Amino acid sequence: MNMFKERLFHPISKISFIILLFIAPLFFSDSNIQLFIFWGINILLAQSINLLSGFSGQISLGHAAFYAIGAYTSATLMIHFGLSIFITIVIAAIFNAFVGFLLSIPARRVKEFYLAMMTLGFGFIIQEIVKEWSSVTGGVMGLSGIPSAKLGTLNFFGIQANMVMYYWLVLVIVIVTMWLLKNFVQSYMGRSFLAVHRSELSAESLGISPGSAKQLAYTLSASIAGIAGALYASQMAYIGSNSFDMMQSIGILIMGILGGFGTLIGPILGAAFLTFVPNKLQFIQDFQLMIYSLLLVISFLFIPNGFAGLLKIRTSLEKGNRINKSIKAIPLKNDGKLLNEKQSSFLKKSFSPILNVKEVVKDFGGLRALNDVTISLSKGQILGLIGPNGSGKSTLVNLISGVYPVSKGEIHFNGKDITNMATHSIARYGIIRTFQDPHNVPTMTVKENLLLGTHRLFKSSLLACTLNANHSLREEEQMLTRVTEIMELCDLTDYADELAGNLPYGMQRMVEVARAILAEPQLLLLDEPAAGLSEGELEELNRLIRYVKNQGIPVILIDHHMDFVTGLVDEILVLESGGVIYSGSVEGMQKDHHVIRAYLGVEHHA
């Protein structure tokens, strides 16, 4: 199977496949060329929904609306202004991107059922507009006379285009779109889509803004659907409002799901299924709808991950293969000087506090979870946070990282007031946290998860990422080097290409901590990193935290594991019922009778 796959994806077989696709129409009849053109259009639609629902997890039940807008935009521009199809496709894409952007403003605020309802409504609204705005859209009568290759009314640069030429146009657009999409999903932006899909909170903790990620997803997805619509209008020569109804939206969704969401090959197969199968099932006449539906039910039942899942095709989400493989040659180092030099010199240990938490109060309704807590932390310092369950440790971490707003008090970091800022903005200032249960993206490999950690360090633009500009590739390479180094450090190299969700619990923990370290934090918040780790893993974690300390990065460490904590921290803070009962050195704590009573165990009186 692997050999087969390797051969299948070998550049030579890819190129010959593309050449084959280019010369194929010369041997096809017109109707088959038309079917292949529809396949191309369906691929674009399937990729469009794949980007939105498959990658960034935003369900859309009204995707035909974008398709319609693209079709009508291109058609009216061609009919009324005589614009060339090359221009109308671009305008349709841009205009659709704009509409997608507008839709994202309300859509990014809602989730799940509400989002489904909203997109459904959007689909209906657009269909109603198409029906009612008859002066532009032709209303229920539809729009005829769109220049089309099959009628001989379409011109490419003054030359009358035939079906074969139109097929080539569609083919080129599909190939270019696929290439751009591949570059995109393998960039940090593409990875951020999946991170948002899995958990918005975890994505935010790495400096990814879920709002902007969704906005980008809507914009790009709508734009691709717009291109599909423009191609469709010219292929059909006639468009009517019925072509863009609810069933079309569902059809688009089925192509994506059946093919396999979250991969790039899957939607191509899904589109092929929906293009060719119903057409060729016609010979069974009366039973075709039944058999078609049955095929769909069977495939959803037995291959929930679609054709791509069945064929074990997975789209890699990093450009390691694209960039040459010299990275592996970097020698194994273990001396804590792995991250770049600039970082470590910048974070020399000093005694001026970097984090100031001033008299912070947190109320949940009537319950005071945290009462008047003040801490300050200097560079290179590790602060241990202990206390019984419910004493407010995690709440404190959640306040610092912006997950909860504070009720009273102030938090300053590096001289800036970060009180009640959004989590992802706080993360961008360099406060990186982990969670009690690992928040990796289970469908991404270890390597990709770790790359996610470096998200906030990427600077390449959207254009550079999708065009694989040299500097963006270099940037990706740099990050990959760091990932390789940290994997060496954590003994994760052997699992680099394993899906994070398949790893044992302890290892998932390590991945999450390593991911946080890769974000080059200026303050690291570790919420019970040792919970559930084996002895060996504990040692590993210990080494990792010391490594961080050597970098001069301050750490706040929550854990119940007393030996583990006391062995690492410089200072310790003990909480009970939301209040600080001790703050100071470890030795002092062990003698403090408040702490002993509350936490370490009360002396027994006989």
Added chain:
Amino acid sequence: MNKRYSKIVCGGLLLSVFMVIGTACSSSGNQVDGDPSETIKIGMTSALTGPYSEYGEGNKRGVELAIQKWNDDGGINGKTIEVEILDDQLVPDTAAINLQQLLDDEEIVAIIGPAGSGPAMATVPITEANGMIHINPVAQTPEITYPNGTDHGPRKNVFSFALQNDVESEVLGSFAGEKWNKIGLIHESTAYGKTGMDLVEGVLEDKFSIEAVAREEYNQKAPDMTAQLAKLKKAGAEVIVCVGLGADLANIRKGMSRLDMNIPLVATNGALSLPYKEGAGDLVVGTIGTMIGVFGDDPLSPEAEEFAEAYSEAYGKDRYWGDRDNPQLFMSLSVSNGYDAANVLFEAIKNADSTESSKIIEAMENIQNLNGVNASYSFSETKHHAIDIEHIGLFEYVKEGDEIILVPYEK
């Protein structure tokens, strides 16, 4: 175990996909029986399955009956007629794909088009560019035949056997305008409903200087039309005129009953369809509808008699036929229109003694007073539709004993 199972199933699935793609490259023109020089082949795409198959399946039967009749009589000038029928489920995209597939088959000399306005609009430009004769048996929108309006010339290659919107609306409008002054209008929000009602409004205004008291619209299959009906009631309508399909009409009729609106309902041919009768039950009594009148004649014309015999022999007295001795009125729009379309087309091919489209079209335009089931057919260079006002009758549901029957409306 589960995994292996799913692998097998999926393997099968993929195999079927590839098999299907494989046949995609070789499917055209593989269904030829006999010597092509001895056969004449026509192509048809229609809604044979899916939610709108009523007209398509009926048309298919009509066309097949006509072919059987001609072949029994020795074919067209000695050549056997063959037909290839594809299913478009009334989806415009599918219809366009099917049509291209039919055009790929070089033996096909004429096209009988789809059973609705959407797919018809999606297919006529293709045959028009190609020049092949295209028969429209069902779709009611006049633009299919007359792209620039009925006062301009038709598409050279398109001939319509359908009950055109404008003809139906003319009858409906004239009838309503003659009898009532306060008229409430309601129509479905489709090309059919909208253009039809525009025409009705035009007739009312031009002929009778009547302005409707209110005009409402609804979406097909809307579960409830009470809001629209309440507005019509408030406006004081004495009659409700509707352009719409049977199932929706049933909803309207039931809504009227709920709102206690005891005024007549006058509607397009949907009022005579089975879904209306089934949906509205006893409430249909009093409803008046327009329809091609042929099956309301007693006795039937010889052509209608011949058709009825052939149909009952082939299919029995099924739901297309209805529950009475004679075929129900609606058959003229679902079956006999297809039958007529094919017969007239074959006559033209016979007269042309050629399968070249231009010659068939010429022969078609020369057809005068050819008796068919639905009408006596005459075409010309400027007139490419057949069913006119004189072929349309008004019918009313009346109660006769325990039965509800349709009788010609008595003025």
